[in-house]
Amino acid sequence: MSDHLASPGWIERRLLSLPDGAVLRLVFFGVLAMGASMLAQDVLNVVGDAGDRDRLTRTEPLRLPRPQPGDQIRPYLPRAVPVAPDRGEPVLPGYDAPPAGDAMAKAMSFHLGSDGAASAVGRIDAGTAEAFRRFLDGEGRDVRRLALHSPGGSVRDAIEMATLVRERKLETEVPADGYCASACPLVLAGGVARQAGESAWVGVHQVYAVPGGQPGGVRDLDRSVAQIQATIAECQSLLVAMDVDPRLWIHAMQTPANELYVLTPAELREFRLVTTPESAPAS
Template sequence: MLLHRLAGYGSILGKLRCILLAFLLSILVASPVLAAKKQAKEPVLPSMQFAIVRSAVSSCEPACPEWISASGVILGDTPAKLQKILKKMGDRKLPIVMESNGGNVDAAMEIGRMIRKRGLDVAIGKTRFEGCSPDQKNCKPDRFSDGAYAGYTFPVGAYCLSACPYILAGGEKRYVGQWAFVGVHQITQIYTQTKITYRTRYRIVNGRKKVLDTTIVGRKPAGSYEKTDLSKAYRQKLLTYFTQLGIDPAIVDRMLVIPAKDISVMTPEELVQYKLVTGTGDVSDVAATRICEQDPRPASCVELKPAGPKA
């Protein structure tokens, strides 16, 4: 029940309480968050972090592949984090090497559109950092003159689950390979409720109530609940998203028949069928040192000199 405090006089106080309470209840609104993975009662996982990484294989110098590492849970602020990295990347076109267990669907679709707008490729893979990594406090990579982290990529055991495939769909070229996994299930809508405490001041003038002001004096969580049945409008939003990116919109039905508590790993044949991949390659097609031996070199092969010695 919403708490409230009233200042007033006479016998109308009890009646006024009832009227005010009805009003307050009418403005209690649950705020929905669309998540393709149920998070309740699960350990808190790291939010998605982005970093520009350069191959640590020194034999490829002076021209080595670089990529954007993306790993972690997709949250509402994840698109802003990616935008920051894209700004740092400038006019270069670096592929995104991603691993994620899911998160916020709307944020994932926003990221997917950002990636497609920039014409970037996406590969499901793991990035292993050499030296310090982005999640380490005060880590300042200094091996390369462009400030990139040093690292390696590999496909074995990499995963893209739940909301993650919505990002994968945004890639200009999309790679998974036989050693990585893409898993889907239905979307969970998590509604969070907030209990609001109001203070209303009023005075009685000639027997009539005159409200002076109403102030919010406190907010506190009031629990949450979940739903998995999507509105027609939101379902259409998903269909439109995949259609515009060139993905078979039938993938929505494939996702929504899987209970939220389960994950269905898509077969290589399904990935091709729904056009979620553009070929049979894997992360090595965008980040292996051999790609820089091609003529012409891919845009992700960046030629530079190692950073100088520390002062």
């Protein structure tokens, strides 16, 4: 080991050659730049959070351009209806006028129309499937056709509703200018015959876990991932059982939960989410 001090390296020599105070100025401007960067990131986060809060809480219709082939990703509105410039209001059995503007923000309700038709309007929440069963066992016992107008919600309840629809041999439809998103297309799939009217907005996206329970770090994360994977498998199994092409769910898995992949009329037919009388599944 040498007794002599090692000669300063290149960086140290450069620093020693700087005029008095220059190092302090460099440190000051470095801290200033870092602070500005952090502030800019905070502003972007706030703006992003505000935009996401608006998307999640908005109950007023949002005007969006109509999806076209190759341009089908739109924001997912869990409590509102997206409208394109040339879209109107859906005609729904049991309604004399279009549903109220906040109908999508409320738990799904069931309305009996004429000639065996009924409508299901609003969010699919936990317990909606049981409410649907009570409706079919009560005033809706003679229903043969169900019109859907819903932003979706609980996948579990949507699967149960689809099973009920098939057991009761009901037809399903999304009326012209109607909205059927997220878990709602699973209910649509249950129909023994399925239709989507002109300008109907039918879309899918990723299944996601609703936060809840006690935080448990990696274990909770693993449990959530396993739960989501099991739910995806249930969705695909349902589609197969209902004679819908399970390739449909590829678009769901590729689309983030805050967005929606809106299916074109050609895709609705290709995946057999809508049917013709000749291709309707056997009842």
